[in-house]
Amino acid sequence: MDLAGGLRAVAAALGMRSDVCPVNTEPDNATLLAALGQAALRLRMAPAGVVWRTPAWVERHAGWPDAALHAALQPAWQARGEPGSAGSGSVAAPGGTMVALHWVVLADGLLLHEPAPPPDTALALQRHLRDRERLLFTSRSVSVGEMASTLAHEINQPIGTIANVLRGVGARLARLAVPAHEQAALEDLRHGLKLALDQAQFAGRIVGRIREYTPSRQPRRERLDLRALATECVSLLDWEFARDGVPVQADMPHEAWVEGDALMLQQVIVNLMRNALEAQREAPGPKARVLLRLQRVPGLAGVPDELQLDIVDHGCGLTEDAESRLFVPFESSKPDGMGIGLKICRSFVELHQGRLWFTRHAPPDAGCSFHIALHAAPSPPSAPGRAERAEPREPGPAAA
Template sequence: MTDRPAQHSAPPSVRRVLTLLVAACIVPIVLVLAVLIINFYRQEEARLVENTLNHARHVSAAADREVRSTQLALQVLASSYLLHERDLRTFHARISAVVDKLHVDSILLLDLDGRILLSTLRPYGSALPQLTDRPLLQRTRSTAMPGVSGIFTGPLVGQPIVTIAVPVIENGKVVMSLNATVTPATLQPLLFEQKFPESWRAGIVDQQFRIITRSHDMARLAGQQLPAELRQPLSRERESAFDSYTLEGKRSLFVYHRSPQTGWTAILGIPHDELTAPLQRSLFWLITLSVIALALGSTCALWLARRVTRSIQALIAPALAVGQAVPLPLPRLYFSEARELGQALQIAARDLQRARADSSESEQRLALAARAAHLGIWTRDLRQQQIWVSQAWRELFGFNAEQPITLDDLLARVHPADRQHVQRTLDSTLYGATRYDMEFRIELASGCQRWISSHGSVEFDRHQRPTLVRGVSLDITSRKQAELDLQQKQKEVTHLARVAMLGELSGALAHELNQPLTAILSNAQAAQRFLGQPAPDLAEVQEILNDIASEDQRAGAIIARLRSLFGKHDAQRQRISAQSLIDSVQHLISNDLIHQRLTLRTELCKETLTLEADPVQLQQVLLNLLMNACDAQSQQIEHSNLIVLRSARVGQTLQLSISDSGGGIPAEALEQIFTPFYTTKARGMGLGLSICRSIVDAHGGRLWAENNSHGGATFHLRLPLAEAAQP
């Protein structure tokens, strides 16, 4: 009797398992689809309500902008001197000229009793009615603030209008009201600009829920009050949605938003059949396609199960061999795709072996290059909050080889003055920044400082969330020190240029100082004579002493100006008016102009313009340009004795122009004159204009020159105004 092999129960086939799996998935999938469909419907409805509410907000915001712009224009007109002088005829002509530009239908002026003083709808002097109902006028008078009315029938046009009013204030009191009227037709484009579907109903109502304007049948309905079934839900909240019927009797979803500025409410009505029809179609197709997909999936899974199983099992051994990078011979396979997969596994095994060798070589090269360049390499895992750094990085920042590194450890090494900037830059990688470059100082345990240049790039996952930051850090202390040394030398050159300018002005300044000193000497001698008399006149002596003190203060002011201009100090920016800057320069150069028999004429902007700048450096620029103009005038045998200094506002900048009547500048030298050591003077150093341009560039401005058509040259200096420099 022969032994038979033990019988074991056969495992379930792929076909049986897939059949049971499909059957087990049908019921849960159907339930999930049902839940998804219900949620989909609710989400679609909420999305439509939110989108429509945004449209209502846009309409309300557009109406607010129209009201605000009209109020601003009226406030400008209300401040006109013509109203304060009661020149109403001229004021009527002025507002008639601008009424079309304001997108309003008319402008009128009321006194506090409601009498219409003038209107752009009537010629000046025409008889005008008096308002009987004037709540907006009373509100404007009591609050002294601009306001807007509801819709009412205008006494001049006999049709519905709204009024926008601003107070006319004199000596702190409201004396009149300047109003602009707008018809519903003028406001209707605010609705059409949103390009709503033709089936929607859009409108704006006032504080009493009277229709100001409407997208449909506006001419008939303007000024009418909404029915109670619409007014009641509108009065509950500032913005919401509710179901009701339109004025045409069609059931719709109404979405509204009330403006806190005007009290007007923007209302949008969407027909219910337009809301539900797309959702019903989506629901039908979603269910149909889900059933079809489930049926096809089950059929295909059962048909392919037996055929796929054999090929999958045959590829298990080659797949396991890939990890060891050892290709195995392929078994017999039933599908061309399975054969291709098997060949791909063999290729993958060979590529993996080659990639491991290349990766090892690349890592060695990278480590060698980093050590040669003294680069510190680091990686920051944003998900795990872990930081890996190379040994070179640890040496750069003064960490030992075993010490774990955290972000707080890094920030603790950063110089306190740079720590906030480094923290903000690192935080930016969490909010969408793709890379960063920064320079900062660190303080080592030995007490010395080191400048670091750090560069990083951010990696994102498939949801565009930052996951990893890689970068390098480099010691740039030597370069930074060289930059600081260069800045110091530039400061010294600028100071030497000011000292050289002092030499050129020394004769005129000596004369200016001689005048108060001579007056002090004369007054002191006179005081001695009075005091030598038997009965000196003490009142006269007191006046002499007052003159001495005044002349002494004058001499002190001259010396203070010289010390501020030629003292050696760091640039310190402050707010300074253009007028005071020009006045200070005129004081310094006035006597030099007199000695050379030249006249400086100023043509200055009437507006008060303020700069954020170093006044001493700007004085140096203006003095250099004015002295160059004096030299250009004196080199001509026959020349005008006039130099012109102009100031003007150009956008958000101040432009200063200095014009002379000299020989001009050769065309080829117009740009070279700003090059260091280039000069057209016999004894010039060639640094003045170069330093001037450097100072102007440091202030964010521009300096250039051009020849005048009538002879001579003009230097233009343009600097940003203080308000333009604010962040």
């Protein structure tokens, strides 16, 4: 086993994730930062644009926190006549938690490893990963369900037409006066038609069964803070945005209580944010931020206030042609796009009696905005009067 392999084994035996970067000399700050960023990414701790909030990589020898690893490394250092310098710093893990990352300089690389995280950090990280997995899983299964029912609906139409045409042709044949010597050929035709009709009906039954198995899901109705939900979405997507170097800005000053299905609404926000990111990816030039803006829109006489969430990007924008095909299932401008995200988003929002729409930005401002509006709900009893405090000038019934 080479030294890097040996070091990995030591770190693994100590229950640490580790990584070796090819850095040949004692690195300067910038190299170290870059190496830490890449290693953190490989260790799935943080995005590529890793935040290094503590440039104090100061813990040389003294104060080395992982004594066991240090001790294990000593013979290797000695054998290779290396100074054995080491240090540590912090990188931002998903969700903004700071995680310490330790490094050791060797002749042929920089060993990076994490110390065993304190239990609460580990738990938070675990919860975050589990939430992300759950969302991705549900998103996949909802997409598949939605796709299956859309496909079933689309395929059902031509199958019905085929069956009708075949029946019509059969009826026509039955009325044909055919000379005796053509009767055998007619019988062949009838047989062929019957086979075709049987097959069409069989396909129709299969499609019908798919539709039975994918009933449209009704949303739960629980009191939710849209701001908290959107913040969670930002954290779920943080590494994707960071990987593309697109910052997310949140302008969500107040709690925003609505009634709805957390998972469905989360999927809507995640889908729209992902579209915004993908649009920015296609846009030339420096990557502008994606903005999440939450505002309360007062309802007119007797109509509840609305909470409006805007997802604003500065991406490739929408041509008129793209705009007309936005909500058409399976229409995508992306090589690997499914073209059903927006359709799912709109049906989820409409299941909440809400609205989803978009606006194209006027030039020279590139990109577009997608908007969701949902009825505002009263603050929950556990947060008495918070809505009124947040929006003192809005006396609408929903704020009471």
